[in-house]
Amino acid sequence: xxRPVTIKHVAAEAGxxxxxxxxxxxxxxxxxxxxxxxxNEAVAKLGYVPSIAAxxxxxxxxxxxxxxxxxDRTIEGWRLGEGTDWVxxxxxxxxxxxxxxxxxxxxxxxxxxxxxxxxxVRAAISALHPDGVILTPPHSDNPLIIDxxxxxxxxxxxxxxxxxxPGFAITMDDRAAGKAATDHLLDLGHTRIGFITGSDEWAIxxxxxxxxxxxxxxxxxxxxxxLIGRGDFSFESGTAAMEAFCELAEPPTALVxxxxxxxxxxxxxxxxxxxxxxxxxxxxxxxxxPIVKFSHPPLTAIVQPxxxxxxxxxxxxxRAKAGDADLPDAVVVPFGLAxxxxxxxx
Amino acid sequence: xxRPVTIKHVAAEAGxxxxxxxxxxxxxxxxxxxxxxxxNEAVAKLGYVPSIAAxxxxxxxxxxxxxxxxxDRTIEGWRLGEGTDWVxxxxxxxxxxxxxxxxxxxxxxxxxxxxxxxxxVRAAISALHPDGVILTPPHSDNPLIIDxxxxxxxxxxxxxxxxxxPGFAITMDDRAAGKAATDHLLDLGHTRIGFITGSDEWAIxxxxxxxxxxxxxxxxxxxxxxLIGRGDFSFESGTAAMEAFCELAEPPTALVxxxxxxxxxxxxxxxxxxxxxxxxxxxxxxxxxPIVKFSHPPLTAIVQPxxxxxxxxxxxxxRAKAGDADLPDAVVVPFGLAxxxxxxxx
DNA sequence: ATGAAAGCGCTAACAA
DNA sequence: TTGTTAGCGCTTTCAT
Numbered sequence: 252x253x254r255p256v257t258i259k260h261v262a263a264e265a266g267x268x269x270x271x272x273x274x275x276x277x278x279x280x281x282x283x284x285x286x287x288x289x290x291n292e293a294v295a296k297l298g299y300v301p302s303i304a305a306x307x308x309x310x311x312x313x314x315x316x317x318x319x320x321x322x323d324r325t326i327e328g329w330r331l332g333e334g335t336d337w338v339x340x341x342x343x344x345x346x347x348x349x350x351x352x353x354x355x356x357x358x359x360x361x362x363x364x365x366x367x368x369x370x371x372v373r374a375a376i377s378a379l380h381p382d383g384v385i386l387t388p389p390h391s392d393n394p395l396i397i398d399x400x401x402x403x404x405x406x407x408x409x410x411x412x413x414x415x416x417p418g419f420a421i422t423m424d425d426r427a428a429g430k431a432a433t434d435h436l437l438d439l440g441h442t443r444i445g446f447i448t449g450s451d452e453w454a455i456x457x458x459x460x461x462x463x464x465x466x467x468x469x470x471x472x473x474x475x476x477x478l479i480g481r482g483d484f485s486f487e488s489g490t491a492a493m494e495a496f497c498e499l500a501e502p503p504t505a506l507v508x509x510x511x512x513x514x515x516x517x518x519x520x521x522x523x524x525x526x527x528x529x530x531x532x533x534x535x536x537x538x539x540x541p542i543v544k545f546s547h548p549p550l551t552a553i554v555q556p557x558x559x560x561x562x563x564x565x566x567x568x569x570r571a572k573a574g575d576a577d578l579p580d581a582v583v584v585p586f587g588l589a590x591x592x593x594x595x596x597x
Numbered sequence: 598x599x600r601p602v603t604i605k606h607v608a609a610e611a612g613x614x615x616x617x618x619x620x621x622x623x624x625x626x627x628x629x630x631x632x633x634x635x636x637n638e639a640v641a642k643l644g645y646v647p648s649i650a651a652x653x654x655x656x657x658x659x660x661x662x663x664x665x666x667x668x669d670r671t672i673e674g675w676r677l678g679e680g681t682d683w684v685x686x687x688x689x690x691x692x693x694x695x696x697x698x699x700x701x702x703x704x705x706x707x708x709x710x711x712x713x714x715x716x717x718v719r720a721a722i723s724a725l726h727p728d729g730v731i732l733t734p735p736h737s738d739n740p741l742i743i744d745x746x747x748x749x750x751x752x753x754x755x756x757x758x759x760x761x762x763p764g765f766a767i768t769m770d771d772r773a774a775g776k777a778a779t780d781h782l783l784d785l786g787h788t789r790i791g792f793i794t795g796s797d798e799w800a801i802x803x804x805x806x807x808x809x810x811x812x813x814x815x816x817x818x819x820x821x822x823x824l825i826g827r828g829d830f831s832f833e834s835g836t837a838a839m840e841a842f843c844e845l846a847e848p849p850t851a852l853v854x855x856x857x858x859x860x861x862x863x864x865x866x867x868x869x870x871x872x873x874x875x876x877x878x879x880x881x882x883x884x885x886x887p888i889v890k891f892s893h894p895p896l897t898a899i900v901q902p903x904x905x906x907x908x909x910x911x912x913x914x915x916r917a918k919a920g921d922a923d924l925p926d927a928v929v930v931p932f933g934l935a936x937x938x939x940x941x942x943x
Numbered sequence: 944a945t946g947a948a949a950g951c952g953c954t955a956a957c958a959a
Numbered sequence: 960t961t962g963t964t965a966g967c968g969c970t971t972t973c974a975t
Contacts, residue, residue: 255723257968268946273970281944298716300723302968304650304659308951309970313650314724329689329904333887336678339685343675346704355703355725358692370644377601377646378660379701541679545891558675603952614962619954627960651952654967 256299264293276301277311303355307380314354316568317381318345318561319372319390322360335540337387337557344558345385348565356565357381361390369395376403383407383568385561386418406571408564413454419567420581421560425455428553428586429462429507432535435551436505437470439594441533443478445503447492447513449537450483459509459537478503482513489513493520505533505594511543514550518593534593544591551594554587602645610639622647623657649701653726660700662914663727664691664907665718665736668706681886683733683903690904691731694911702911703727707736715741722749729753729914731907732764752917754910756903759800765913766927767906771801774899774932775808775853778881781897782851783816785940787879789824791849793838793859795883796829805855805883824849828859835859839866851879851940857889860896864939880939894938905930 262272267286274282275290282290293299307313318341328335338358349356357379361371376384384407390396391412400407401417408419436444446463449456464474477499480492489512496502497520508514514536521532528534528548536543536552543550563582570578608618613632620628621636628636639645653659664687674681684704695702703725707717722730730753736742737758746753747763754765782790792809795802810820823845826838835858842848843866854860860882867878874880874894882889882898889896909928916924 255726255968259968269969270946270971271944274945277970283944286944298719298723300720302726303724304653304726305951305968306970307648307650308654308953308968310951311970326689326693329685332682332686332885333890336685338688339675339682340678342684342704343672346706347672350706355705357701357703358688359701360692360696373644374646377644378649380601380648380650539678541887542891544679545888547893601952605952615953616955616962617960620961623954629960632960648952651967652954654952654969655954656967657954 255302256297258299258301260297261290261293261299264297265290312382312572313380315379315381316345316349316354316356316383316385316565317375317379318356318358318385318387319361319375319396320358320387321389322362324389325360333542340557341387341561344561344563345565348562349569352565352569354382354565354569356385361396363389363393368393369399372396372399376405381405382572383565385564385568386410386412388412406568408568410560410564411455413458418580419564419571419578421564421567422581422583423556423560423586424583425458426462426465428537429459430466431462431586431588432507432537432553433463433466435535435588435590435594436507436533437466437472439505439533441505442472443475443501443503443505445478445480445493445496445506447480447482447489447506447508447517449509449513453484456509459507463507482509484510484512486512486516489516490520493517497521497524503532506535508534508536511536511538511540511550511552514543514552515546518546518550528593529595535588539587539589546593548592548595551591552589554589556584556586559584601648602643604645604647606643607636607639607645610643611636658728658918659726661725661727662691662695662700662702662729662731662911663721663725664702664704664731664733665707665721665742666704666733667735668708670735671706679888686903687733687907690907690909691911694908695915698911698915700728700911700915702731707742709735709739714739715745718742718745722751727751728918729911731910731914732756732758734758752914754914756906756910757801759804764926765910765917765924767910767913768927768929769902769906769932770929771804772808772811774883775805776812777808777932777934778853778883778899779809779812781881781934781936781940782853782879783812785851785879787851788818789821789847789849789851791824791826791839791842791852793826793828793835793852793854793863795855795859799830802855805853809853828855830856830858832858832862835862836866839863843867843870849878852881854880854882857882857884857886857896857898860889860898860939861892864892864896874939875941881934885933885935890937892939894941897937897940898935900933900935902930902932 258269258272262269272290275287303314345356359375386409388411391409408421410421448460482488482492506517514534534550536550539552539554543552604615604618608615618636621633649660691702705721732755734757737755754767756767794806828834828838852863860880864874880896882896885898885900889898
């Protein structure tokens with residue numbers, strides 16, 4: 252059980268003071284290249300890695316980023332085990348970006364709706380002293396959490412939040428995505444395109460619908476209100492909306508669903524009526540969770556860039572902590588469009 | 598930006614010394630109930646939460662558990678986005694268990710095959726000073742990592758490792774699972790049951806096969822070597838094995854596949870021959886990753902208890918750090934059997 | 944350009 | 960049963 256290597260050992264090995272080693276480690280100024288070299292050699296030779304606990308105690312960074320996710324939502328996703336991959340994607344984007352900069356990302360589950368959110372968050376921060384906090388929906392819009400963070404003077408990023416406010420706002424352009432989804436169908440020759448909205452409680456629902464409308468209008472097509480179904484992101488609401496479309500004298504030949512669940516619901520509805528996709532209905536959904544790859548046919552979907560958004564959040568927070576000024580207070584991350592069989596050969 | 602609350606503030610508030618507060622926080626002895634009460638009130642009033650960095654500096658626990666996953670495997674899983682949910686399940690089991698005890702779990706990706714594994718692991722440990730380390734396959738059997746941990750005197754758990762060695766070995770009973778899968782098919786009335794093995798490089802492959810053989814033998818059925826196909830966990834190997842079965846004069850009416858990929862491959866093979874499951878072939882696969890829920894039909898599968906194993910690992914490490922003696926050095930976690938349409942109505 | 948001193952928040956070991 | 964002392968490993972001052 253060897254004693255761990257500390258900064259002292261490095262200093263002794265290189266024949267300099269603690270302070271000089273510290274300067275080298277932190278890329279500080281005022282060190283002759285020659286000395287710097289010698290210290291680095293000692294570091295390498297001894298396999299020295301600074302203790303982040305000690306660094307933090309010394310008044311420097313903690314090299315920790317705290318990511319807050321909604322407890323119920325996350326656990327429910329895990330329990331179902333159906334591949335809701337928010338957490339996976341966050342890790343992919345956040346962890347890898349953090350690792351790039353010597354940072355670590357710590358996950359924490361918090362009840363948004365509980366009245367002691369503030370206490371939960373405060374406790375996590377007191378224990379960890381993170382250099383920054385990443386908020387995911389629905390925390391991204393929680394005023395209690397945001398106010399606390401502001402009060403604490405801790406840099407934070409709000410992922411997927413469209414409301415203005417302090418902290419870095421990391422989003423995708425939902426309006427543009429709604430337009431891209433619709434354009435894809437228009438390009439395939441469709442003109443009667445249905446749209447199923449998300450819940451009004453989410454600002455992104457309106458944005459996605461706006462994109463649809465813009466795409467239609469730009470091609471000189473009138474907006475037919477009968478082709479706009481009201482959903483709330485649930486499978487059931489998708490089913491209801493699609494069934495209404497089917498009752499129309501002239502049902503849509505293509506559909507944009509505001510999330511995967513509703514897209515799959517629509518597919519199920521037409522299947523139960525003996526219809527198929529893409530022959531009778533081309534479908535584009537939003538989010539691109541794993542499930543849409545396994546439906547028959549697999550669904551074309553707008554890819555929500557969760558990993559990229561989390562990576563961007565991490566990058567900004569790390570730069571903020573490093574003292575970097577003039578950082579954008581909002582970043583729009585490009586979305587993707589995964590084309591699959593539900594929109595092939597129109 | 599309020600100054601954070603430290604142990605000093607609590608001490609002042611309660612009118613006692615730092616040490617007494619420390620004792621209360623750590624449930625130490627030698628504190629009058631009355632004083633303890635007073636301190637707790639001060640803690641609650643001030644919303645005090647100890648800094649784990651400072652606790653660790655003071656020579657106590659770091660309240661951190663380090664979980665090591667294979668870099669390539671993990672990233673590949675994320676990249677594909679097909680819901681390989683090892684990480685998700687680990688978080689679910691590990692994080693929740695850790696939270697229960699005031700611990701945090703930090704994830705780290707490490708290249709098993711790299712020749713600087715040791716350096717990578719050592720660096721993570723030096724930086725974090727975790728109280729314990731959780732190893733997942735293939736790290737669980739990596740002698741470089743294991744030796745390092747032993748040398749460091751750090752408690753660690755090896756998940757899914759069947760080889761003997763130091764550290765806590767957390768496993769599921771793969772032999773029993775192989776038997777349970779086979780028994781399930783036997784109970785349905787099948788007698789010609791095929792088996793596709795995993796790669797010989799994994800000890801679990803042999804265990805699963807043994808379970809199959811035992812189940813067959815116990816029912817007085819002979820082991821037909823022609824019904825044992827050699828696979829290596831890949832989709833392709835599953836395809837090859839199933840195709841060989843189909844060429845038999847008397848093909849199997851049921852199948853146990855040593856993982857989901859090969860189970861899905863078998864399903865694909867029979868579908869391409871105009872056959873269906875479960876009518877022509879009842880299928881049970883191993884692992885129960887999300888994808889088997891979305892095949893047609895969904896596959897019955899042995900559920901690998903990843904969350905439970907990680908939770909158990911966390912529990913043991915935390916207890917070990919707490920000084921708990923007589924802990925088991927091996928724990929077998931019960932597996933599950935998720936029955937789905939691929940084995941209904943035989 | 945470098946080193947010495949003080950202190951971060953906490954816990955061990957010791958004394959009272 | 961309590962309080963006092965001395966660190967833990969590092970980074971800030973501030974000297975030199």
